[in-house]
Amino acid sequence: MTPFVSLTERDEREMLDAIGVSSVDELFCDVPEGVRFRRELALEPALSEPEVVAHLEQLAARNVRDEVSFLGAGIYDHYVPAIVDAVLQRGEFLTAYTPYQPELSQGVLQAIFEYQTAICELTGMDVSNASGYDGTTVAADACYVAKHVTGRSKVVVTEVTNPQVRQVVKTFAPGFGLEVAEVPHRGGVTDPDELAEAARDAACVIFQQPNFFGNLEAGRELAAAANEAGALAVAHVDPLSLGVLEAPGRYGCALAIGEGQGAGNHQSFGGPHYGFLAAQSEYIRRMPGRIVGETVDAAGERGYVLTLQTREQHIRREKATSNITTNQTLLALGGLVYLSWLGPQGLRELGETCLGLAHHAKTRLQEAGLEPTFSGQTTFKEFAVRVGRNGADAVRDARAQGVHPGYPLGRDYPGLDDSLLVAVTEKRTPADIDRLVEVLAS
């Protein structure tokens, strides 16, 4: 069996004759004998299509399903409308590559232009790239932008920024020639004065809004602290919060970044998703990754092309603003279809629904004797709650009853061993929340 191959034996013979060799093996005459692989690859036997489907269905069945889940911590169980999947399965989008030839790629180019517009509208920024890998790598990208804009060699990240975002920044910082400083939280949020102190000599300050604990930061004050120190203010935002929460471009941020998954991508065990990165116009020529721009064709008609390519690796090589080539276009297209389905009214209603459900969950838990970890803080769709014992134990016991109650914060924050991070999306119901309270309070 040779799957997905069209050559017959006769074709092969004719082609070898045309080439002027007698066997396929002869085509590899340039591969030195010393590096030729002379046994068969030790891979498992080939499967037919029905067999591969059965095999993967068995694997998929070994993952949990039908659990009432309050897991979030960066990836969320928001509803993905049917039209998103339908559009992404169009072969013309699915099986194309980067639109190097614009005359054959107006579909994806216009879609990315529309995506860039949507991200700019959400974040209040002037320019968005065509996508980054995910919500962690865009933070590293932002640091690279800030290093070149400011010429400084330190970046500041708040401790209540998603731990994975912080880890990724720390991985890449040494290569970028950057040091990373973290600012601790005070009662679940960042203190602007403390941030201002740390921001001195910093290239940028990254903070998350709502922060990892779900608490709303004083965004305007944090951005001001960065700006006063001459550091770029970078807000890591939840796109689905931006129907109800202010756009970072309107409270002094230079860049807005985030994880796009909740807006139009399935959870898919962590990917592929899209990260977004948007900026004020003055940073446009330092932006990482692909950008689509509008132009005209030879007949004067409007059209779209990849633009500002002198920033990019295939032209600028070692001086490029990033090494991004393959990005997350299809997932970003999913984001655009999703945001087109929601519209401004849907985005606002979704935000209010999540806000209402999460508030209901927090209140119900409190009534059952489970106090919020950070009292007095305003939250959006996620909040930390004390469960009166080790969070990991609480998760284990709740799961035995068919509920995943949330992420144990003790994994990343020593001292919060008794706290769970509970996420409530529009897919959870008041009845689901009743079950959450029941399993956690028991």
Place this chain on the structure above:
Amino acid sequence: MKLIYEKSQSGRTAYTLPRHQLETPELPEALRRSEPPRLPELAEPEVVRHFTELSTRNFGIDTGFYPLGSCTMKYNPRVNERLANLPGFRDLHPLQEEEGAQGALELMWRLQEALVEVSGLHACSLQPAAGSQGELTGLLLMRAYFTERGEHEQRRKIVIPDSAHGTNPASVTMAGYEVTPVKTDARGNIDLEDLRGKVDEHTAGLMITNPSTLGLFDEHVEEIARIFHAVGALMYYDGANLNAVCGISRPGDMGFDIVHINLHKTFSQPHGGGGPGGGPIVVRDTLEPFLPVPQIVSDGDTFRLEFDRPKSIGKVRGFTGPFGVFIRSYAFMRMWGPQLKRMSEIAVLNANYLLARLRDAYDLPFDRLCMHEFVVSARGLKREHGASALDVAKRLMDYGFHPPTVYFPLIVPEALMIEPTETEPKELLDEFCDAMLAIAREAAESPELLKDAPHDRPVRRLDEVRAAKRAIVRYGFEDHPDLGGEPAEPRQLEAQKGA
């Protein structure tokens, strides 16, 4: 065609969401959204029609032949889409407890094992999000390796051939290294004499694609490995062209220490109009301790994530990598099984067949058999008839083909880089050759056919200079410029402030 924002009508909606009789708490005014985002307002049927119409203005492998060199545009099996969308995979949260994600962990572990076998090395991390992120990850592994040996300050240089992808030098800079370029010799191999003069105790490593971007297997790869290993440097294999050599020659056996594999090329993850990709790295045992966290490990029948790896470089991306990509590539490898070598053989056969048919009509910079792709030059057509590689590319669209990669690698003027992959039938390869030969004749007889091409696309050739100069990168709503209207002075758009 109108933008979706130009079709928007205030008050139209597509969404439906559950509504509960719950109190919505008031947000503090300072944090509340002041003006709503101007997202599109359309009913669902019009949203679907918009994106369907856009799709008809796009060309994918499902549409036709897509010989984009170095991108390995092979058929993407539809069954893989069904598998990636199994609810047990699609709806799985990445922070689910390991006990509730055994199927996903097993799939990733099995994929790792298969990639280890294909690359001839020892340990794999699936985490990097794309090939260029794999490169950067691999370079950070080199840093960690030399830092542990106390040699990091001494070793600053990464050697890269002049035929390399632009991502290689860009990654080198981002890893805090310096690029040392090395020349290509008259046969298209790395120039050994130039190389010997550039590799010393200050060299951290080599970064190459083999076969190279010229589609040629480096005949001196064993000697190159000796040169680098003799000075204690490491060898990095850019797996962009792995589709040529699966089961034929393994990077580990060639002497490489670190490999990245482009799952969206060799292992058929659909390219998605630009992504997603997957860039797993596979390394020699000496580099295993430095791999990103978490690692996926097997305890017999159960699988878990290992975070406690003190020498690890850290995380390069969220969670364990782009899982949906792993599903597709694993399924693809399982359908080939040990015969994977046949995939590479046919890819190489197809490329050599095209080369044999085109070699007389176009200039051939290196007269050798090729691997899975080859580079010809339109230099002769340009000199004699004024027809450039770009003109040939645009004219190919009139014949119904996606053009090859053009103007790359940089060392070949008027380059056309052609990669057919293993999935194309001979009839189609012949049609493509007929078109290429016809275009070469047209260049002599009626060059305007090339200059004016393409003729039947939704747009004519686009003004890229103007796009870069004016930089309109978002819809401007009521202020959107009428580009066709040719204003006397280019309007100062907000995005133009950049330095």
